[in-house]
Amino acid sequence: MALPDSFKAFVVSETPNGDFQRSIVDRQLNTLPDHDVLIEVHYSSLNYKDALSGHGNKGVTRHYPHTPGIDAAGVVAESQVAHLKSGDSVLVTGFDLGMNTSGGLGQYIRVPAQWVIPLPPGLSLKESMIYGTAGFTAAMCIHRLINHGVTPDQGEILVTGATGGVGSLAIALLSGLGYKPVAVSGKADAIPFLESLGAVSVLARDEAEAQAEKPILKARWAGVVDTVGGKILSKAIKMTRYGGAVTCCGLVASPNLSLTVFPFILRSVALYGIDSAECGRELRQVLWEKLAGDWRPAGLAGLSREIDLNDVDNYMARLLKGANQGRTVVKMIAG
Numbered sequence: 304m305a306l307p308d309s310f311k312a313f314v315v316s317e318t319p320n321g322d323f324q325r326s327i328v329d330r331q332l333n334t335l336p337d338h339d340v341l342i343e344v345h346y347s348s349l350n351y352k353d354a355l356s357g358h359g360n361k362g363v364t365r366h367y368p369h370t371p372g373i374d375a376a377g378v379v380a381e382s383q384v385a386h387l388k389s390g391d392s393v394l395v396t397g398f399d400l401g402m403n404t405s406g407g408l409g410q411y412i413r414v415p416a417q418w419v420i421p422l423p424p425g426l427s428l429k430e431s432m433i434y435g436t437a438g439f440t441a442a443m444c445i446h447r448l449i450n451h452g453v454t455p456d457q458g459e460i461l462v463t464g465a466t467g468g469v470g471s472l473a474i475a476l477l478s479g480l481g482y483k484p485v486a487v488s489g490k491a492d493a494i495p496f497l498e499s500l501g502a503v504s505v506l507a508r509d510e511a512e513a514q515a516e517k518p519i520l521k522a523r524w525a526g527v528v529d530t531v532g533g534k535i536l537s538k539a540i541k542m543t544r545y546g547g548a549v550t551c552c553g554l555v556a557s558p559n560l561s562l563t564v565f566p567f568i569l570r571s572v573a574l575y576g577i578d579s580a581e582c583g584r585e586l587r588q589v590l591w592e593k594l595a596g597d598w599r600p601a602g603l604a605g606l607s608r609e610i611d612l613n614d615v616d617n618y619m620a621r622l623l624k625g626a627n628q629g630r631t632v633v634k635m636i637a638g
């Protein structure tokens with residue numbers, strides 16, 4: 304594959320007065336880190352973590368200038384390992400991509416071979432980014448509920464941050480698998496969207512937070528996919544049925560969690576932490592194959608909008624305001 308000298312990338316820079324500026328610049332290939340596999344990125348996507356990196360969150364990205372993008376799908380351009388060949392279609396999500404390693408919002412990335420997953424049969428590069436880290440994380444949460452023994456006949460599954468990337472895909476995946484997802488959303492006008500994904504009902508955010516301080520509440524949920532933390536997660540745990548399971552992956556509302564031990568010692572509720580970034584290769588491959596096959600929700604393409612690099616700044620700001628709905632795929636090369 305012929306390589307260009309330079310490529311377009313979304314770059315975040317720190318100014319001397321501590322502000323952060325975002326622009327699209329031409330970068331040289333030799334500014335990418337020295338790893339095994341060079342990938343021409345065809346699609347990336349936007350996740351909450353990308354918006355944090357794009358706005359100078361040093362918990363995500365320590366050093367600037369930096370190109371965010373925790374997701375990338377594209378074609379191998381150069382490889383120093385035998386099992387990945389020039390021209391192979393691949394995807395990378397998580398690990399350090401887009402955090403302190405130049406990310407998928409550049410037209411090229413260079414990454415360690417162990418981060419690279421061959422694109423599973425049945426999935427296009429674009430579809431893999433409709434899922435992206437959000438869909439993969441939703442799949443990890445659902446895989447955890449299934450392994451715990453939560454079955455569709457046991458009752459409703461609460462999904463919080465429901466219009467967001469993880470939440471919307473969790474609802475679509477759960478519904479496709481025969482579960483009854485109940486959505487929590489702060490967006491009153493998003494009820495038709497949530498119902499179209501398969502939500503059996505929608506709770507307003509206020510309702511999902513009310514009485515969160517009580518030690519235990521009437522049991523309702525067979526399982527929970529929580530993306531927001533704080534009071535909503537606290538209440539969800541207190542409303543989980545005997546032997547049920549709660550998965551916790553996000554903190555858009557709060558990183559705090561106020562609880563007593565009652566849900567655990569009176570109802571045998573399990574709380575599972577979910578981290579997609581460092582998920583092992585074996586489970587990664589299994590879940591990507593499920594997402595490409597049996598788990599693929601109806602109307603996957605309709606769950607996303609497509610933007611290009613010029614729109615990224617605007618969509619990052621929406622993510623930070625909690626105004627996001629569904630998934631945002633970023634087209635990285637013309638044509």
Ligand SMILES: NC(=O)c1ccc[n+]([C@@H]2O[C@H](COP(=O)([O-])OP(=O)(O)OC[C@H]3O[C@@H](n4cnc5c(N)ncnc54)[C@H](OP(=O)(O)O)[C@@H]3O)[C@@H](O)[C@H]2O)c1
Nearest residue numbers: 351464465466467468469488489553554555556578579625
């Ligand atoms: N652990 C992992 O591996 C992993 C992987 C991916 C994402 N995450 C985390 O999961 C969270 C969601 O990520 P995402 O990409 O889905 O983000 P997103 O697209 O921005 O979705 C977040 C959703 O949360 C809701 N929300 C926003 N502010 C809120 C608030 N103050 N209180 C309650 N709900 C609020 C909104 O939905 P409604 O308006 O519908 O309520 C929003 O659309 C983030 O914290 C992210 O860092 C973790």
